[in-house]
Amino acid sequence: MTAAITRRDYSGVADLAPLLRFTQYNWTPDSRWHLGDIAWEFSFAPGGGPHERMAFWERNGEIVGFGWLTLPATLALMVDPRLADGLVDEVVDWATGLAGQPVAVGVLETEAALIAPLVRAGRTASLPDHFFLNLQRELSDLPPVPELPAGFTVRPLADDELPARAALHRTVWNPRLTDEVYAGLASRWPYRREFDRVAVAPNGELAAYILGWYDDVNRVGEFEPVGTLPEYRRLGLSRALGISLLHAWRDAGGRRALVYARGDDGYPVPRQVYAALGFRVHGRIVRYRLP
Numbered sequence: 570m571t572a573a574i575t576r577r578d579y580s581g582v583a584d585l586a587p588l589l590r591f592t593q594y595n596w597t598p599d600s601r602w603h604l605g606d607i608a609w610e611f612s613f614a615p616g617g618g619p620h621e622r623m624a625f626w627e628r629n630g631e632i633v634g635f636g637w638l639t640l641p642a643t644l645a646l647m648v649d650p651r652l653a654d655g656l657v658d659e660v661v662d663w664a665t666g667l668a669g670q671p672v673a674v675g676v677l678e679t680e681a682a683l684i685a686p687l688v689r690a691g692r693t694a695s696l697p698d699h700f701f702l703n704l705q706r707e708l709s710d711l712p713p714v715p716e717l718p719a720g721f722t723v724r725p726l727a728d729d730e731l732p733a734r735a736a737l738h739r740t741v742w743n744p745r746l747t748d749e750v751y752a753g754l755a756s757r758w759p760y761r762r763e764f765d766r767v768a769v770a771p772n773g774e775l776a777a778y779i780l781g782w783y784d785d786v787n788r789v790g791e792f793e794p795v796g797t798l799p800e801y802r803r804l805g806l807s808r809a810l811g812i813s814l815l816h817a818w819r820d821a822g823g824r825r826a827l828v829y830a831r832g833d834d835g836y837p838v839p840r841q842v843y844a845a846l847g848f849r850v851h852g853r854i855v856r857y858r859l860p
């Protein structure tokens with residue numbers, strides 16, 4: 570007899586490691602979610618944010634599905650593809666009930682096992698105005714790390730540089746990333762200091778970074794995120810950092826790298842940077858909804 574599948578709510582930060590392990594277990598090149606996406610997305614609120622509702626589906630104590638509703642009505646999901654028939658509908662029904670309205674389900678267009686039940690239920694795909702590409706490259710044919718402008722170096726972050734690294738991210742991007750958030754992220758698996766790389770200017774300033782997340786089971790790394798201070802852009806720092814990180818993953822046994830970038834014309838630069846690093850489009854994130 571097949572064991573029953575039961576649902577339980579995500580219970581806080583203690584559930585992050587099981588979620589990451591499920592992501593890793595589920596990963597294929599065609600998956601929307603890599604370890605790095607989850608580690609990064611959850612760095613701000615590892616226990617879940619106020620607009621998020623999350624639940625696991627389990628069988629015999631093993632996670633077989635995860636639903637992640639962002640209110641008002643956007644659903645992300647991970648489901649063991651062998652159980653997708655049935656379980657996808659269950660996750661969508663759970664989210665619809667909580668949202669009190671039909672939800673938009675985001676998937677990578679390569680996730681055939683998840684898409685089939687969505688289509689069977691009458692949903693159709695559309696591309697949001699701001700959409701993301703999944704870009705990938707193999708690690709078998711890496712170019713050498715290019716030479717940097719005079720006086721610049723590229724290296725892993727040092728132990729005492731976490732606050733400076735958090736400040737660099739804030740300047741490039743996002744004032745929400747506090748020193749505490751960064752210290753928390755850096756204290757948890759799967760963060761590894763050797764894959765948190767910075768470019769240092771001749772005056773000692775941290776000028777650019779790439780945060781790399783390496784899945785050593787599937788041998789695939791992800792860049793998330795990437796940034797260069799405005800005054801140091803177009804010097805080749807991101808390129809040198811990226812290639813040095815690809816080498817570091819290959820040296821660790823890696824076979825593949827991936828990164829997400831906006832695919833619409835509203836924000837084209839990152840995908841051009843990654844194209845210059847040899848990444849090619851593997852798929853787009855699309856949304857399935859009822860007509």
Ligand SMILES: CC(C)(COP(=O)(O)OP(=O)(O)OC[C@H]1O[C@@H](n2cnc3c(N)ncnc32)[C@H](O)[C@@H]1OP(=O)(O)O)[C@@H](O)C(=O)NCCC(=O)NCCS
Nearest residue numbers: 794795796797802803804805806807808838839841842845
């Ligand atoms: C994206 C970003 C990290 C690029 O950093 P960078 O250090 O300036 O990039 P590089 O100098 O290494 O550029 C490498 C190549 O990418 C392409 N590229 C970089 N910036 C570009 C631009 N503004 N327009 C077109 N192509 C560009 C070029 O092919 C470039 O090579 P070239 O200068 O020899 O032509 C930087 O613009 C940035 O921090 N942007 C804001 C944050 C962000 O969007 N991060 C990415 C998403 S996580």
